[in-house]
Amino acid sequence: MARRAQDVYTEWRGGTCRVKWWSGEYHDDGRKRFESKGGFTDEDEAFAHGQDKIYEWRHGIGVSNRDGRTLMTEWIDDWLNSLDVAHTTEMSYRSIIETHIRPYFGKRNSVVADIDVIAYRAFRKYAKQALPGSWGNAMKVLNLLLDDAVPRIIKVSPVERTRRRGKFQKKPKERKKDMLxxxxxxxxxxxxxxxxxxxxxxxxxxxxxxxxxxxxxxxxxxxxxxxxxxxxxxxxxxxxxxxxxxxxxxxxxxxxxxxxxxxxxxxxxxxxxxxxxxxxxxxxxxxxxxxxxxxxxxxxxxxxxxxxxxxxxxxxxxxxxxxxxxxxxxxxxxxxxxxxxxxxxxxxxxxxxxxxxxxxxxxxxxxxxxxxxxxxxxxxxxxxxxxxxxxxxxxxxxxxxxxxxxxxxxxxxxxxxxxxxxxxxxx
CATH class of the missing domain: 1.10.443 (hpI Integrase; Chain A)
Known part of the structure; x- marks a missing residue:
């Protein structure tokens, strides 16, 4: 038996239950645009999922299925077009993106929402091998790309933050000699x-x-x-x-x-x-x-x-x-x-x-x-x-x-x- 509430309802299709909820968007003809998820075996669980989605939308933290399937290459284009930084900074970002980040994720047809901690670590491993002297710069740019995708495309950034634990290690500093x-x-x-x-x-x-x-x-x-x-x-x-x-x-x-x-x-x-x-x-x-x-x-x-x-x-x-x-x-x-x-x-x-x-x-x-x-x-x-x-x-x-x-x-x-x-x- 289907359940219905404001902007959320469930329906049984075969042996599984599907929930539909309003995405907060409208079609061109004014009708509400709904999104859905199927495969539930428990109707109460499906209905609760739909209510959670409505809550996220109302509180500005929801991600539509359509946005969540955005290709990494498409998001890179949008992100680059939005940059408002110094020229040299932008050129540095673009160089790293076009040389390493875009080819890496483009070859894999990666969707932004699919870049989890494991995918993030895989790129970091690649960067350390391809850029032994400056892999940190590539990670900084990727971090910006993924952080700025929240909450429009992903709810949580997969970026792993460095936490200071254990023995303090001083960063190496360039040795300088007196300028005579x-x-x-x-x-x-x-x-x-x-x-x-x-x-x-x-x-x-x-x-x-x-x-x-x-x-x-x-x-x-x-x-x-x-x-x-x-x-x-x-x-x-x-x-x-x-x-x-x-x-x-x-x-x-x-x-x-x-x-x-x-x-x-x-x-x-x-x-x-x-x-x-x-x-x-x-x-x-x-x-x-x-x-x-x-x-x-x-x-x-x-x-x-x-x-x-x-x-x-x-x-x-x-x-x-x-x-x-x-x-x-x-x-x-x-x-x-x-x-x-x-x-x-x-x-x-x-x-x-x-x-x-x-x-x-x-x-x-x-x-x-x-x-x-x-x-x-x-x-x-x-x-x-x-x-x-x-x-x-x-x-x-x-x-x-x-x-x-x-x-x-x-x-x-x-x-x-x-x-x-x-x-x-x-x-």
Missing amino acids: PEAVEQLARNAQALLGFQGYVLVWTMAMTGMRPAELYGLTREYCYPNWPGSDPRADPDEEERYEEDVLRYGKGGELMPAIRVERQVQYKDGHLTFMPPKYESYRTLVIPDFLAGLLEELLAIHDSEWVFPAIRGGCLGGMNVPYRYWPRISGGADAHEGPLVRKPRGALPKVPSFAGRRMYLLRHGHKAWLDEDHGRDVYAVEARMGHEVPGVRGTYSSVTVAMEQAIRRTLQERWELLQTSLGPEA
Whole structure:
């Protein structure tokens, strides 16, 4: 005998009972759309299942049978279209998805609702084998995909959360060596042999400002000393007050401080180098020591490129893949004439032991160490210069004062002058 209640009813078909319940949706003609499940041998159990489904729908945690059968590949498309993250983050997600996640689940015609803990662990095993050095990144993206499927497609995410149990194990940390001015000078000379004078100035600019490589590649004349701030395009009407203050604080001559304005970086988008906001939208002004101001002024006087650090054949340096094609020889040394395109015949490049085999990005880390040594008390000024957000009350109430900037300029200039003294007059 069938049972019926509001939006739930049962019926016997052969030797088993089927329950039908309203899914919360309507057909195009206005009729309620029902879903069902059969195979019950106990009518009370079937009816209770239907009531549970109605409860889930009313409390916003229900998943329709139709949504539950969504293919993983279809959900990936929907998820990617909904992303609102930084360009570089999106490109990283897409690379992992198209290289590993989509092929893996697409080959199996996986339905999202069928990805349980066992299927999740199977992908993790695959990722560890296919991506021994970065399988964790693939799991992070998969975790986001599955977590965001709740509650529309699945009720519970199969993602296994790491729980701290047992003995604490400290995460390995990259070992760094002190960044000595002598090492930076040798890096700069090696870079000059490969890239020209702009290579020399590039290395010292990164060491003295902590700018990220993509920010340096994207630096154009209007945002660089001696042109900025007079040449600032002033594109944002909401920043008019800052523009006026910059003219009174930075520039060339008198009491003004030479500075670089970080307004953008370059990244590849759709196969082309494109201007993007700096990482974490860390727009900032970086005062520079007098020697670097002189180098930048000299560099801009000997070329007419829009880029402060143009590539060997012109254009943006970001297209030369400096960290992979040039940096290993700048830091690790090279035999005479060895390496990619160079400006002119050259001799051997000496190895810089403290940087050999290490990332170009460590120049930025070294700058942070210099700031900490000289200005550790002014935490806000140091972190603001690096493009970091300072949390809490300190970040809310603090600001970078002229005195702080003058102190930073002074200590950086002193490092340069000590280097020149140690190198001697023939340097």
